[in-house]
Amino acid sequence: MTNDVAFPRYDRARLVPGIVHIGLGNFHRAHMAVYLDDLFNLGESHDWAIIGAGVRAPDARMRDALKEQDCLSTIIELDPQGKTCRRVGAMIDFLPVAADNAPLIAAMSDPGIRIVSLTVTEGGYFVNPATGQFDPTEAAIVADGQNPGQPATAFGAIVAALKARRAAGTAPFTVMSCDNLPGNGHVTHDAVIGLARLSDPELADWIEDNVAFPNGMVDRITPATGPREREMAASFGLGDDPVPVTCEPFRQWVVEDNFPNGRPALEKVGVTFSDQVHVFEMMKIRILNGGHAIIAYPGGIMGIEYVHEAMANPLIRDLLDKIETTEILPILPPVPGTDLDAYKAMIINRFSNPEVADTERRLCFDGSNRQPKFIIPSIRDNIARGVIPQGLILASALWCRYCAGTDENGAVIEPNDPDWDRLTRIAQEARTNPPVWLEQRAIYGDLADNPEFVAAFTRALNAVWDKGTAAAIRAYLG
Structure with a gap:
């Protein structure tokens, strides 16, 4: 029943966005969003709420599902000793998904956004597997390089927003990958700067000098959602939530403390900040x-x-x-x-x-x-x-x-x-x-x-x- 479900202990109406997160799959909602929910429950860092975003057409379906339930995510931890369920409220909005990414670029251009984070899968960084390097010849990258004002990729949108912030004299946001990649910060750095260099080498140099890309290690097993998971959410009295997340009890996050424009106090909820990521x-x-x-x-x-x-x-x-x-x-x-x-x-x-x-x-x-x-x-x-x-x-x-x-x-x-x-x-x-x-x-x-x-x-x-x-x-x- 719903009285077995943990709900946010903070006033979500008073949260202020500080993060735009691209890629609202199961892993992000069971990992980063849970850490922030824990932090907000302590009464801490309420100016670091998440605005969700996506750059693929299927992301619009996730947006519809989450907006229908006020951007709350159902997270069910699958401990063999007994399941626990919580509603995570760290995300307060989900941007419209548009082919030219205009809503995403506008949100990231806002001075209040100080971190842009990503979970776009291991294959979403345009890396040549043989060289391990960013591949500027990928068709989607070539297209964004030729049309930087209407980018189709997450990295194109990030470049466009950084360009807008530079023109406005606004401090840049930190770009934080939360994907399972060796050196994910370095990989993201190469994708953003490599793409920027195709259309605006001067902007690429500015990003190189001013934008932080911390490396991080993330870990939590989160299976795909299907009928079993939806039935499980219903068993907790949560109706017909179409996108609940199940996960193991274990989670870990180790990240470099490289956030020039500030960060939430995640060390208070178990995140390890280390220079040996x-x-x-x-x-x-x-x-x-x-x-x-x-x-x-x-x-x-x-x-x-x-x-x-x-x-x-x-x-x-x-x-x-x-x-x-x-x-x-x-x-x-x-x-x-x-x-x-x-x-x-x-x-x-x-x-x-x-x-x-x-x-x-x-x-x-x-x-x-x-x-x-x-x-x-x-x-x-x-x-x-x-x-x-x-x-x-x-x-x-x-x-x-x-x-x-x-x-x-x-x-x-x-x-x-x-x-x-x-x-x-x-x-x-x-x-x-x-x-x-x-x-x-x-x-x-x-x-x-x-x-x-x-x-x-x-x-x-x-x-x-x-x-x-x-x-x-x-x-x-x-």
Whole structure:
């Protein structure tokens, strides 16, 4: 019933916006918005409320849903010991979604907005996977560079708003990425300045000199919303909320304290401000995000629907544990205040939470963007220390097998990557010629030129096709 739901303990009518956030997906609403809600409940930082925004047509549907409920988000924490529900009120408005982003640019031009934050997914930063650098030749970037007054991308809108603030003599806002990217602040810096340079090099220089792009590490598992999640919200007496968010109890946020125009006092609600974000970030991306990729594809190929079910499979659980222990932990630097073995054990426990009901399909999505960020770097680091990481290479071979488009039960795997058709064609060719998969230079770079890596990948993929996923894993486990 509703009396089991926690509501904001502050007067939302008295909140003043200080943040524009682009990308109102489940993760943002269960993470940054929750931290701010906690802070507002303490009576702190009430001039840092969020104005939501989106730059894609589907964002308009989210806007409609949230505006209908006064921009309140339902957040249900899925603790195996018992679910808890809260309504988060940190966002007070959601801007109209427009093709030219005029409402977004106007909002970001307001001097009261001192932070612009983003969750636009790992693939939304126009990075060339092979080089790891911003790619100014991407069609959307070229279009914004040629038409900076009516940009279609989030970065084009940010550049336009910074230009307006500069012309008005207004201090610039801080740009804060909340996406799972190595060096997300650096990546955002390169996207904004790289785009600005296409149309206004002088503005690009001003942004370089005056705008902060703090790096941050964010963490919370938030499954997609479907009928189960909507029914769960209804069970708490919240009617027919179409966009509730479910999430695990755990959350973490580590960020550089680089906010020249001010920031909310988030350290009072558990956010860690650190000048060593990069080591926290590497730990999380390699162990958690890499771990997701390790368990995703064998589960997907074997027809397993849920992540906790994959973790209940001894082969998949042992695969994850061995790769993490022998091929990932040894390449990680020390992390302040953190025992890496204990962190790994916590990750395994989090993956095993049956209440979360996260799907293998969600973890399998967008491998062409995620493999170069979460798996390939660990392969490279192992090779650099003279180790051919058989488990990580098997994990990448399992991704290739998954992209062939059918599981081991003969069921069709529906498209699950923005580049699915091309990946499927190459994966089917790789069944008899494994090295052709590695010729995707945008993903593997020069690894295709390493004979030992190519031979190990060939053995792994042949084993998966010839003997099956379970047998290939058993062979690796020894």
